[in-house]
Amino acid sequence: MPTQDHPRGVFVTFEGGEGSGKSTQIKLLAERLARDGRDVVVTREPGGSPGAEILRHVILSGVGKLLGAEAETLLFAAARDDHVRAVIAPALARGQWVLCDRFFDSTRAYQGRVGGVDRALMESLQRVTIGDLKPDVTFILDVPVEVGMRRATARRGAAAPDRFEAETIAFHQALRDAYQAIAAAEPARCVLIDADRDADTVAAAIWSALPARLTSP
Numbered sequence: 001m002p003t004q005d006h007p008r009g010v011f012v013t014f015e016g017g018e019g020s021g022k023s024t025q026i027k028l029l030a031e032r033l034a035r036d037g038r039d040v041v042v043t044r045e046p047g048g049s050p051g052a053e054i055l056r057h058v059i060l061s062g063v064g065k066l067l068g069a070e071a072e073t074l075l076f077a078a079a080r081d082d083h084v085r086a087v088i089a090p091a092l093a094r095g096q097w098v099l100c101d102r103f104f105d106s107t108r109a110y111q112g113r114v115g116g117v118d119r120a121l122m123e124s125l126q127r128v129t130i131g132d133l134k135p136d137v138t139f140i141l142d143v144p145v146e147v148g149m150r151r152a153t154a155r156r157g158a159a160a161p162d163r164f165e166a167e168t169i170a171f172h173q174a175l176r177d178a179y180q181a182i183a184a185a186e187p188a189r190c191v192l193i194d195a196d197r198d199a200d201t202v203a204a205a206i207w208s209a210l211p212a213r214l215t216s217p
């Protein structure tokens with residue numbers, strides 16, 4: 001039920017490079033919130049809705065890279081538009097917590113700061129796809145590039161790397177720098193979390209960084 005403090009639900013996004021622990025931490029936070037009786041929706045980008053999951057497949061196959069950075073950005077925007085309208089906005093309107101694995105900061109970091117896509121194009125797409133629907137809190141999970149890549153490689157096993165996992169060390173370093181810059185530029189929304197610690201320690205840091213008005217019963 002929406003309450004006076006947050007008439008809509010609570011929108012939390014998780015960001016960070018490959019293997020930084022986003023999926024692991026979302027699961028832990030969702031479990032903790034559910035134990036407290038909160039109504040939680042876990043979702044992810046690219047994807048999260050039936051239409052956007054089809055685009056996820058296209059994007060991660062690497063086709064977007066062949067089309068060029070601008071066209072790839074349009075694919076992400078199309079996926080986000082569907083995801084926001086079909087899943088995120090309705091859940092928030094119902095008063096639910098929405099935990100999203102990657103959101104618009106990923107676009108800003110990957111396609112914007114690292115990919116060099118024109119800022120005006122990015123801002124117009126952001127206006128169309130999300131409008132005012134900004135996250136209440138964004139956790140940016142920060143790990144040294146080698147640590148993230150080692151974790152992602154171990155998890156992948158024998159499977160082939162996807163379009164972004166296959167990028168160079170320099171790309172992943174630039175990405176880490178981009179996320180740190182986003183966190184520094186928007187301290188009211190973003191919390192930079194040292195994620196080079198065991199998963200339970202990271203989860204405790206995330207929990208204590210959530211504003212008390214959101215987590216108190």
Ligand SMILES: Nc1ncnc2c1ncn2[C@@H]1O[C@H](COP(=O)(O)OP(=O)(O)OP(=O)(O)O)[C@@H](O)[C@H]1O
Binds near residue numbers: 018025
């Ligand atoms: N704090 C941690 N310490 C050690 N290993 C971890 C930690 N957190 C997650 N892992 C492991 O590292 C791997 C990557 O974690 P996870 O899938 O949560 O990262 P991710 O940020 O979602 O990655 P991707 O961007 O590739 O989806 C998994 O095998 C996970 O079990």
Ligand SMILES: [Mg+2]
Binds near residue numbers: 022023024101
């Ligand atoms: Mg993940």
